Amino acid sequence: MMKLFIGNKAYSSWSLRGWLACKLSGLPFEEVVVPLYDEAWEKRREGDEFAPSSGKVPILWDGDDIVVWDSLAIVEYLNEKSGGDRFWPADTAARAMARSMAAEMHSSFAALRREHSMNIRQIYAPVPPSEAVTQDIARIMQLWAQARARHGGEGEFLFGDFSAVDVMFAPVVTRFITYQLPVPRFAEAYMRAVINHPWMQEWIGGAQAEEWVIDKFETPPQLG
Numbered sequence: 001m002m003k004l005f006i007g008n009k010a011y012s013s014w015s016l017r018g019w020l021a022c023k024l025s026g027l028p029f030e031e032v033v034v035p036l037y038d039e040a041w042e043k044r045r046e047g048d049e050f051a052p053s054s055g056k057v058p059i060l061w062d063g064d065d066i067v068v069w070d071s072l073a074i075v076e077y078l079n080e081k082s083g084g085d086r087f088w089p090a091d092t093a094a095r096a097m098a099r100s101m102a103a104e105m106h107s108s109f110a111a112l113r114r115e116h117s118m119n120i121r122q123i124y125a126p127v128p129p130s131e132a133v134t135q136d137i138a139r140i141m142q143l144w145a146q147a148r149a150r151h152g153g154e155g156e157f158l159f160g161d162f163s164a165v166d167v168m169f170a171p172v173v174t175r176f177i178t179y180q181l182p183v184p185r186f187a188e189a190y191m192r193a194v195i196n197h198p199w200m201q202e203w204i205g206g207a208q209a210e211e212w213v214i215d216k217f218e219t220p221p222q223l224g
């Protein structure tokens with residue numbers, strides 16, 4: 001059976017992506033939650049199971065010889081392993097757009113990540129975002145609107161059915177909710193669909209049950 005190492009469910013956005021990818025694959029896997037930044041963190045991340053990723057999570061082991069780290073690589077590995085028909089839209093144009101959006105999510109939006117870290121257990125009072133975050137939000141809204149208009153069809157998600165691109169944007173949805181960031185109405189409907197997805201509800205339940213608290217991720221946003 002595959003084994004997926006993840007960080008705290010309350011805080012680890014990349015772990016959420018890797019875990020959702022495993023769920024989307026339909027393949028059995030064991031999850032191992034590793035508390036981030038506790039007293040044993042530095043020693044733990046030097047272990048053989050974490051060595052290929054330099055101690056970062058998520059990291060997926062498939063048997064003793066196959067190891068995949070980085071969420072987007074996990075998505076692509078599981079897409080191949082599960083038959084290639086679960087993760088990306090069937091239509092060629094939609095699939096090209098979905099892959100481009102997932103890659104942009106993977107490499108972009110540094111201000112949003114830096115200033116609004118994931119904390120799935122909190123909802124803070126709204127504070128006007130910085131100009132850099134405002135620009136990130138505008139670009140994300142542009143991507144979401146284009147996907148929904150071109151390829152959303154009758155489904156609730158960006159390309160109709162829940163897919164890899166929704167996996168990549170799911171932590172963004174949690175950030176928008178946690179910090180009550182301003183989004184247009186069409187985005188609110190998409191965000192409800194993501195947050196109400198059974199897999200997201202399972203993850204949120206796991207986060208609520210965790211006892212660990214990392215203070216640096218518990219600071220409410222401040223007015224600039």
